[in-house]
Amino acid sequence: MENFRKVRTSEEEMPLPFPDLPPDVVEMKVKEGSKIRNLMNFAMAQMELKGRRQIVFSGCGRAVTKTITCVEIMKRKLGGLHQVTKVRYKTVLEVWENQDPPPDGPAQNLTVHKNVPSICILLSRDPLDPNQTGYQPPEPRHEAREDTSGSSAKGLKRPPPPPCEELLPKKLQVQVSDSPRGSGTTAGQLDH
Numbered sequence: 665m666e667n668f669r670k671v672r673t674s675e676e677e678m679p680l681p682f683p684d685l686p687p688d689v690v691e692m693k694v695k696e697g698s699k700i701r702n703l704m705n706f707a708m709a710q711m712e713l714k715g716r717r718q719i720v721f722s723g724c725g726r727a728v729t730k731t732i733t734c735v736e737i738m739k740r741k742l743g744g745l746h747q748v749t750k751v752r753y754k755t756v757l758e759v760w761e762n763q764d765p766p767p768d769g770p771a772q773n774l775t776v777h778k779n780v781p782s783i784c785i786l787l788s789r790d791p792l793d794p795n796q797t798g799y800q801p802p803e804p805r806h807e808a809r810e811d812t813s814g815s816s817a818k819g820l821k822r823p824p825p826p827p828c829e830e831l832l833p834k835k836l837q838v839q840v841s842d843s844p845r846g847s848g849t850t851a852g853q854l855d856h
Contacts, residue, residue: 668760668774676755680720682748682786690716694723694731703734711742717789724754724782735785739803745787749798754782 680691690710692703710716719738723731739745755777762772786792792799 667762667764669763670758671761671773672757672759674757675724676757678752678754678782680722681750681752681784682720685718685720685786689718689720691720691722692734694721694727694734696726696730698727698730700730700734700737704737707734707738708741711738711789718786720784720786722782722784725756725780728781728783731783731785735787738787744802745789746792746802747788747800748786748792748796749800750784751798752782752784753779756780 680689690707692707694703707719707721711719721731721735721738735747739747756779758776758778760774760776762774765771794801
């Protein structure tokens with residue numbers, strides 16, 4: 665594969681896995697190179713300024729974690745959102761071109777079909793069917809908006825670290841006996 669270079673990637677188009685979506689629902693297609701700030705600015709404008717009731721985030725492959733991050737940010741900022749998550753596989757087609765083709769023949773292309781994990785997450789201001797697979801109810805309001813500074817110790821699984829002074833090692837005072845040359849050395853004078 666060292667002589668091949670990827671020249672094209674295309675994803676299989678799949679319908680959204682949620683029945684009864686309005687035809688104008690906003691789908692945020694998250695890509696690996698997408699900037700979270702840009703995605704969130706657009707999505708928040710749709711939900712807050714344009715009054716949308718539902719929004720869908722979708723991503724596949726390496727974009728799955730970024731998709732989940734966007735959803736969690738949106739849930740924390742807006743609060744009260746119902747969620748349905750669907751996980752599936754999507755086929756991605758990659759075309760690779762031979763950089764070192766045989767002198768007497770045309771350039772060779774290699775086509776690779778990959779099945780990559782994909783995620784679709786529906787967020788809704790309106791209640792959704794709690795019996796469907798992947799449903800998550802909204803977080804209670806008091807927890808979602810309790811502390812926006814992030815300084816609350818609530819929910820930590822381990823105690824906070826001690827103050828900085830306690831983390832510093834105690835200074836070791838070691839006196840080395842006089843060497844034959846007659847110079848005493850302490851640990852504080854050693855250069856490491």
